[in-house]
Amino acid sequence: xxxxxxxxxxxxxxxxxxxxxxxxxxxxxxxxxxxxxxxxxxxxxxxxxxxxxxxxxxxxxxxxxxxxxxxxxxxxxxxxxxxxxxxxxxxxxxxxxxxxxxxxxxxxxxxxxxxxxxxxxxxxxxxxxxxxxxxxxxxxxxxxxxxxxxxxxxxxxxxxxxxxxxxxxxxxxxxxxxxxxxxxxxxxxxxxxxxxxxxxxxxxxxxxxxxxxxxxxxxxxxxxxxxxxxxxxxxxxxxxxxxxxxxxxxxxxxxxxxxxxxxxxxxxxxxxxxxxxxxxxxxxxxxxxxxx
Amino acid sequence: xxxxxxxxxxxxxxxxxxxxxxxxxxxxxxxxxxxxxxxxxxxxxxxxxxxxxxxxxxxxxxxxxxxxxxxxxxxxxxxxxxxxxxxxxxxxxxxxxxxxxxxxxxxxxxxxxxxxxxxxxxxxxxxxxxxxxxxxxxxxxxxxxxxxxxxxxxxxxxxxxxxxxxxxxxxxxxxxxxxxxxxxxxxxxxxxxxxxxxxxxxxxxxxxxxxxxxxxxxxxxxxxxxxxxxxxxxxxxx
Amino acid sequence: xxxxxxxxxxxxxxxxxxxxxxxxxxxxxxxxxxxxxxxxxxxxxxxxxxxxxxxxxxxxxxxxxxxxxxxxxxxxxxxxxxxxxxxxxxxxxxxxxxxxxxxxxxxxxxxxxxxxxxxxxxxxxxxxxxxxxxxxxxxxxxxxxxxxxxxxxxxxxxxxxxxxxxxxxxxxxxxxxxxxxxxxxxxxxxxxxxxxxxxxxxxxxxxxxxxxxxxxxxxxxxxxxxxxxxxxxxxxxxxxxxxxxxxxxxxxxxxxxxxxxxxxxxxxxxxxxxxxxxxxxxxxxxxxxxxxxxxxxxxxxxxxxxxxxxxxxxxxxxxxxxxxxxxxxxxxxxxxxxxxxxxxxxxxxxxxxxxxxxxx
Numbered sequence: 001x002x003x004x005x006x007x008x009x010x011x012x013x014x015x016x017x018x019x020x021x022x023x024x025x026x027x028x029x030x031x032x033x034x035x036x037x038x039x040x041x042x043x044x045x046x047x048x049x050x051x052x053x054x055x056x057x058x059x060x061x062x063x064x065x066x067x068x069x070x071x072x073x074x075x076x077x078x079x080x081x082x083x084x085x086x087x088x089x090x091x092x093x094x095x096x097x098x099x100x101x102x103x104x105x106x107x108x109x110x111x112x113x114x115x116x117x118x119x120x121x122x123x124x125x126x127x128x129x130x131x132x133x134x135x136x137x138x139x140x141x142x143x144x145x146x147x148x149x150x151x152x153x154x155x156x157x158x159x160x161x162x163x164x165x166x167x168x169x170x171x172x173x174x175x176x177x178x179x180x181x182x183x184x185x186x187x188x189x190x191x192x193x194x195x196x197x198x199x200x201x202x203x204x205x206x207x208x209x210x211x212x213x214x215x216x217x218x219x220x221x222x223x224x225x226x227x228x229x230x231x232x233x234x235x236x237x238x239x240x241x242x243x244x245x246x247x248x249x250x251x252x253x254x255x256x257x258x259x260x261x262x263x264x265x266x267x268x269x270x271x272x273x274x275x276x277x278x279x280x281x282x283x284x285x286x287x288x289x290x291x292x
Numbered sequence: 293x294x295x296x297x298x299x300x301x302x303x304x305x306x307x308x309x310x311x312x313x314x315x316x317x318x319x320x321x322x323x324x325x326x327x328x329x330x331x332x333x334x335x336x337x338x339x340x341x342x343x344x345x346x347x348x349x350x351x352x353x354x355x356x357x358x359x360x361x362x363x364x365x366x367x368x369x370x371x372x373x374x375x376x377x378x379x380x381x382x383x384x385x386x387x388x389x390x391x392x393x394x395x396x397x398x399x400x401x402x403x404x405x406x407x408x409x410x411x412x413x414x415x416x417x418x419x420x421x422x423x424x425x426x427x428x429x430x431x432x433x434x435x436x437x438x439x440x441x442x443x444x445x446x447x448x449x450x451x452x453x454x455x456x457x458x459x460x461x462x463x464x465x466x467x468x469x470x471x472x473x474x475x476x477x478x479x480x481x482x483x484x485x486x487x488x489x490x491x492x493x494x495x496x497x498x499x500x501x502x503x504x505x506x507x508x509x510x511x512x513x514x515x516x517x518x519x520x521x522x523x524x525x526x527x528x529x530x
Numbered sequence: 531x532x533x534x535x536x537x538x539x540x541x542x543x544x545x546x547x548x549x550x551x552x553x554x555x556x557x558x559x560x561x562x563x564x565x566x567x568x569x570x571x572x573x574x575x576x577x578x579x580x581x582x583x584x585x586x587x588x589x590x591x592x593x594x595x596x597x598x599x600x601x602x603x604x605x606x607x608x609x610x611x612x613x614x615x616x617x618x619x620x621x622x623x624x625x626x627x628x629x630x631x632x633x634x635x636x637x638x639x640x641x642x643x644x645x646x647x648x649x650x651x652x653x654x655x656x657x658x659x660x661x662x663x664x665x666x667x668x669x670x671x672x673x674x675x676x677x678x679x680x681x682x683x684x685x686x687x688x689x690x691x692x693x694x695x696x697x698x699x700x701x702x703x704x705x706x707x708x709x710x711x712x713x714x715x716x717x718x719x720x721x722x723x724x725x726x727x728x729x730x731x732x733x734x735x736x737x738x739x740x741x742x743x744x745x746x747x748x749x750x751x752x753x754x755x756x757x758x759x760x761x762x763x764x765x766x767x768x769x770x771x772x773x774x775x776x777x778x779x780x781x782x783x784x785x786x787x788x789x790x791x792x793x794x795x796x797x798x799x800x801x802x803x804x805x806x807x808x809x810x811x812x813x814x815x816x817x818x819x820x821x822x823x824x825x826x827x828x829x830x831x832x833x834x835x836x837x838x839x840x841x842x843x844x845x846x847x848x849x850x851x852x853x854x855x856x857x858x859x860x861x862x863x864x865x866x867x868x869x870x871x872x873x874x875x876x877x878x879x880x881x882x883x884x885x886x887x888x889x890x
Contacts, residue, residue, distance in 0.1 A: 096843045100836045100838070103832050108833050169385070178394070182370055183366060224647075228647075268651055272651050
């Protein structure tokens with residue numbers, strides 16, 4: 001029972017990260033109908049930057065801030081320089097371009113930093129604190145929960161209360177009409193990508209300390225898990241992304257805990273297959289239209 | 293009287309097919325001009341070109357003395373040109389209040405925005421009642437009100453309206469047109485109106501333009517058009 | 531008939547080439563041929579059938595490991611004839627086909643990003659099986675592959691690479707012939723019909739799901755053959771050799787070569803072999819501290835591949851073959867009536883507006 005509780009908390013902690021990452025994917029999907037396959041590698045790039053900045057300044061938080069800022073910049077750059085060019089093409093092109101970015105970034109990062117796993121310690125203790133005699137959650141877990149919660153509240157406020165958020169939603173739902181109303185759709189698109197990359201960077205900073213270390217492929221599994229989470233929740237639903245993220249986190253935690261950590265990639269695959277076969281549009285979506 | 297809009301030699305085509313040919317058009321300031329003609333005459337294309345959604349191959353569009361060439365779509369509303377497109381363009385996933393707010397967002401002054409919104413709610417009482425409802429929950433008449441209200445949030449000086457009475461009960465349609473007349477009288481709003489319902493359009497308009505197959509075939513004061521039987525039979529179907 | 535004649539000529543020419551080239555070049559040729567089996571299958575799947583697969587590296591892995599296991603079994607029982615290779619490759623291809631069928635069925639109703647995502651997860655998850663089954667598959671270290679010696683008729687002092695090249699080229703030729711026939715056949719038409727407009731195809735009586743799954747199985751078999759050949763070339767298999775990067779490299783090859791074009795698959799495969807070799811030589815000319823040199827050597831090809839993919843997809847989505855086609859048409863346009871239209875084994879429309887988008 002103790003182990004189960006521990007795994008549950010651990011699963012929720014990872015799930016929170018997946019939820020955040022899945023949110024970033026949903027954000028871009030809703031605005032552009034593109035799944036950003038480069039989301040993970042962008043996060044890794046910002047993590048490497050954090051590593052360098054932290055190494056140079058001696059401050060983890062300086063690195064953390066640098067990663068977030070870099071996320072904003074990178075996301076905006078990717079949208080303006082690359083994704084914009086394939087916006088009018090078939091969606092397949094955007095997928096392939098994003099994958100090209102993955103190769104490019106992993107290659108560049110490998111050249112700059114090498115391909116050994118670099119140590120990436122957490123800013124808080126990762127040993128579980130005992131609650132009523134049961135080792136439950138660590139300070140780091142609390143940090144993760146708190147940060148992700150803050151992020152979600154921030155995003156919710158942004159989208160529902162601010163003018164910018166209104167513009168972004170309008171541009172995503174109805175770009176042509178929004179232009180007639182004076183919304184600069186191009187700019188909101190760039191902002192959307194920047195935000196998504198920021199969220200991805202944050203997710204990366206939260207999850208990499210819990211893994212083997214920093215490596216160009218460190219976020220591949222996270223991307224795959226978050227993608228599964230987004231599919232589980234329904235690519236169009238932010239709430240679904242959150243629920244999906246937590247669900248995937250829990251499933252992977254239990255599988256990893258009881259069957260060994262090497263089986264987690266297969267568990268993700270199995271989960272994805274099940275969801276795609278049973279309810280491809282996700283748990284939170286409305287009914288799809290009939291094809292003919 | 294000055295022209296709020298002057299269009300000369302406008303030609304628009306897709307893939308070698310011409311949809312608008314050498315269209316000339318003037319809208320005098322503070323008047324309602326109705327664009328009439330059968331389906332496929334190019335009326336909607338005209339409005340979409342005026343608001344920048346389509347690029348003309350030749351021709352000039354001058355709005356309040358400024359050539360609109362090269363001005364991106366999103367800047368037009370800032371200059372006082374609002375377009376309610378075919379189908380009204382209500383954003384179904386946003387609430388009534390959000391749709392309205394969106395219409396005036398480019399202005400930035402929140403107090404002014406709120407005042408304008410209050411004015412719109414006064415004009416359209418049902419919108420105030422349903423302001424928390426999502427766009428797709430509204431009836432046809434309410435959507436029309438919302439589309440118009442949203443356009444008015446921008447305090448435009450020229451309003452491009454594409455088939456406002458489409459899908460509306462006759463009484464609702466008449467009220468909309470009457471409202472346009474009121475706005476013209478009270479605030480000097482100019483309107484370029486595309487309408488299928490020729491009789492009501494001509495009853496409220498000052499001037500009329502008749503189009504057929506992408507060309508302007510007649511342009512005259514509305515009363516003259518209404519009285520010209522030959523023209524009416526040939527192009528307007530009655 | 532012309533296709534078979536062409537294949538025969540190619541076979542003879544390539545056989546001669548293997549004799550003339552030095553062992554290193556033979557090995558490069560062999561590698562390119564192995565890639566070609568996989569890329570040809572993938573380009574048919576993605577270009578003609580409209581299904582993007584990011585998981586073909588995993589299919590190659592499955593076949594490669596199967597070949598390794600069967601070859602080692604042969605070796606353990608002292609069977610040393612070259613016919614074992616045929617049996618192993620067949621087993622590997624079969625294994626990959628089964629896997630392809632499974633994935634294909636799961637993916638039959640998927641479109642767009644869902645399909646890409648599923649195959650991506652396959653690409654990430656399958657290599658981890660190698661790490662899991664530590665006992666049988668030796669985890670991250672992988673297995674070495676027992677191979678019989680080269681046949682006698684090659685000559686006593688023929689380098690082993692020559693034999694490897696012959697095996698690889700034979701496999702690739704077989705794949706090209708098969709796919710060429712397939713693309714030009716009724717099934718090829720069905721694939722394209724489903725790709726272009728599923729609803730219309732269904733209304734016309736084409737069994738959409740079956741066509742899609744069959745296309746997947748065929749391309750998986752080709753990838754499997756390529757993977758099996760890889761095992762023979764590398765004489766070892768390990769999870770690291772079949773990572774996601776491999777799948778992305780295959781994608782790069784078919785994109786740069788031209789989606790849907792078998793000739794394009796050739797260009798792409800050559801690119802996959804030549805580019806790393808080029809960057810390697812380049813890196814060696816520039817004198818760098820040894821640490822930096824290895825980092826560069828391993829990762830520069832990756833970066834260049836990625837950049838190429840981004841640029842080609844943004845600027846020339848038809849790839850090399852698309853450009854060549856366009857150039858060819860332009861040339862032919864200048865000389866009206868001079869050349870009869872060649873029957874191409876690839877669709878001429880691997881162009882920017884190739885309707886590869888599947889509506890979700």
